[in-house]
Amino acid sequence: MDSFFFDAPLAIMMVAITPMLLLMWIGLMAAFGEMIWTDCYRLSRPHDIVKATIIDQKLVNARISVGKNTMVSLKPIYRLRYEYEQHTYEVEHLVLNQEHIELNQQEGTFLLYVPKANPADASPEAPSAASPFAAIMLMIMGYLIWEAAPTLLTGF
């Protein structure tokens, strides 16, 4: 009687929490995998890195949150011109985060990622080093599953 009195709530707790934990674990793995996939897709797609010249720039007063809360601030909009396969394209780009772009203020150039399939749809070249860490995390998590699953499922 006494044992049931204490063991039953613990069992209920475990039953309640296990699916949530599993879901969180799987969701985390999916997020890391998605990160790697995005990076690989961007790198393996036929593309060129093109140097664009800044032909105009203006500032707008706006509050745009990228991930975390930001204050109302001035954001630069660059008007860029670049040539690709004998065509000249013009794009406008709103810079949200100064650290995530390759901008050379002295020369007035801006590096753009131009996909071969659709040269008009250029996006700024964004240096990102997230995917190696994501791969390492994914490996660690996979190893943890490998180690923990037999103990948890057959150990009792």
Place this chain on the structure above:
Amino acid sequence: MLFIVLGGLLWLISLLLFAFSAWASYKLMRLLWEKIRRALLRPGTAQITSYEVFTPDPEDIHVQDTRPQIRLELDCERHGQRFQVSLGPLTCEELFPALDLPAHHIACWLSDEDWRQLLEKRWVTIACDWRLRKAILTSQIRNDRRLLLISFLSLSLFALTVTLSLLPH
């Protein structure tokens, strides 16, 4: 006496946890069902009947993005039957790909005349959810499909790892 109080507390906590877990599972199932239903919608075309461009108040601290946003009223057709659907405040980042324009138009402070030329009587590729009287962007549908695929892959990988690790025992 102390044991009874502690045990009661334990029971209370466990039941609360169970209720919370059930509620969360219910919400997640609803979300999943909604995503699956949306991923199965087929994109079609619709004509813009009216539009409204508005700028959120920059002084309001709850506004995440103070760029102009667009509300659209669309005329959808399904099996020869026409109905009105609304597409709710969109940011430019979402709108321009739907109009087959490059996403770099995201610096989207356009003049009224530009907006009129861009949007009036225009056909857009969109999925009409006729049950909820709402339209869904094809980019959102693509994102939903991607999300479902990634979750499925992750789940199967998890199951595979667990099964393989159990084999030697």
